Amino acid sequence: MKIKKWIKRQWKQFNTSPPVLVLMYHRVINLELDPWNLAVSPQNFEQHLEILKANKLVRPLSHINKLIQNKNNTHPSLFITFDDGYMDNFLNAKPILEAYDLPATFFISTKQIGTSQTFWWDELTDLILNSPVLPKDLDLNFTHSFFSFDLKNDRILTEKLRNLHKTWNATLPPPSLRAQLYVDLWGYLSNLEYHEQQQIMGQLREWAGKYSEDFEMNNISMEKSQLQSLSFNPLFQIGAHTNSHPLLPRLNKEEQKKEIYESKQFLESMSNLSIDSFAYPSGKFDQNTLEILKSQGFKTAFTTNPRLVKPTTDPLLIGRYQVNNWTGKEFKQQLSKWMS
Numbered sequence: 001m002k003i004k005k006w007i008k009r010q011w012k013q014f015n016t017s018p019p020v021l022v023l024m025y026h027r028v029i030n031l032e033l034d035p036w037n038l039a040v041s042p043q044n045f046e047q048h049l050e051i052l053k054a055n056k057l058v059r060p061l062s063h064i065n066k067l068i069q070n071k072n073n074t075h076p077s078l079f080i081t082f083d084d085g086y087m088d089n090f091l092n093a094k095p096i097l098e099a100y101d102l103p104a105t106f107f108i109s110t111k112q113i114g115t116s117q118t119f120w121w122d123e124l125t126d127l128i129l130n131s132p133v134l135p136k137d138l139d140l141n142f143t144h145s146f147f148s149f150d151l152k153n154d155r156i157l158t159e160k161l162r163n164l165h166k167t168w169n170a171t172l173p174p175p176s177l178r179a180q181l182y183v184d185l186w187g188y189l190s191n192l193e194y195h196e197q198q199q200i201m202g203q204l205r206e207w208a209g210k211y212s213e214d215f216e217m218n219n220i221s222m223e224k225s226q227l228q229s230l231s232f233n234p235l236f237q238i239g240a241h242t243n244s245h246p247l248l249p250r251l252n253k254e255e256q257k258k259e260i261y262e263s264k265q266f267l268e269s270m271s272n273l274s275i276d277s278f279a280y281p282s283g284k285f286d287q288n289t290l291e292i293l294k295s296q297g298f299k300t301a302f303t304t305n306p307r308l309v310k311p312t313t314d315p316l317l318i319g320r321y322q323v324n325n326w327t328g329k330e331f332k333q334q335l336s337k338w339m340s
Helices: 003-013 042-055 061-069 087-100 120-130 159-167 177-189 194-208 224-232 253-271 287-295 328-339
Strands: 020-025 077-084 104-108 137-141 146-150 236-240 277-279 300-302
Touching: 020 061, 042 087, 042 328, 061 077, 061 236, 061 300, 077 087, 087 104, 087 224, 104 277, 120 177, 120 194, 137 194, 146 177, 159 177, 177 194, 224 236, 224 253, 236 253, 253 287
Parallel strands: 020 077, 077 104, 104 236, 236 277, 277 300
Antiparallel strands: 137 146
């Protein structure tokens, strides 16, 4: 039985509102190292779209406010979103979406657009988990503290270690000292402002003897021309995702306002469109964030909380479900579970 028919039967049987669900992707690319499950292979992504196309559930994100406001909605709906603005969204996801004629929205962190600079978490992954040899001891000067770590024998990346890292998910216990170091550094860096993150990454590059030209170029963001092409395509929408992808609650109100405004202004001036949708970096926000979004004219904003959209949903607190690198069969099972 098709998912659409099964869903309709379920919500009619239990007299509930039809499910409205937002999918969250980040990347469409084959990655050897993906500790946060951000990447879906092009092959699996196409299988996902084949299922979505067959069930005729996907809508443009611009329709979501109408669905929230319509208490008598009778149509189950799905929305496709991407976060961050990686170049693989343009090179790999866009052609497949076009082939299946399915709309999607891309939330863009703007600072890296048109540069060869990667996000700090991708550089950290490559540096710690993928460097063939690292110094045994790491000593870092943080702003208010000192960090030391001994890699012992894990300073050498053996084939066994490499394979452990390929299958490791960062939500699970670290399988090596390198993985433990990665988790410790990720936890610290994620709470810093951009300039502090770059300062620490500079210390790490010097320690490892690696520099920007040594890192994987498949982790870069879109070129400005690619983003413009995306924004001009009627099948797609773009939304704001801050300038430098900070954890917004770690910033004061003025700093948050600057991050959000710079992202919105960049996208509007580049596209000549009004940008009124937003995705919270890492799903984090506070009361200041909500006030800023309202004052800057945002109509919808999206979290990373896995929740269905209901008539009672706050338009600035719309949940999303992260899609992992599942086969078509696995994806179909997840959809049925989420929408039941």
